[in-house]
Amino acid sequence: MQFETVSDSGELAARELLLNDLVKVQPGRYQYHASDDWASVCVRLVIDDYLAAEVVWTYW
Structure with missing residues (x-):
């Protein structure tokens, strides 16, 4: 988009x-779910429907 x-x-x-x-x-x-916009990249993941994590990289 x-x-x-x-x-x-x-x-x-x-x-x-x-x-x-x-x-x-x-x-x-x-x-997992990944999104990329003009300021950052965000990856969210779920393992075994129990453990969740979110990692964000910013361009600044």
Whole structure:
């Protein structure tokens, strides 16, 4: 998905956003969700429907 933003100074910038559905690698065992926007990448994962984690990398 791509959208445009306008800064406080009036500068127009195109941004891209990547959204994935929950990917079930092994149903009931391992699944993850990844999203990428203009400021960060976020990966959420669930192992054995019990342990969950979230990792975020920022571009700044």
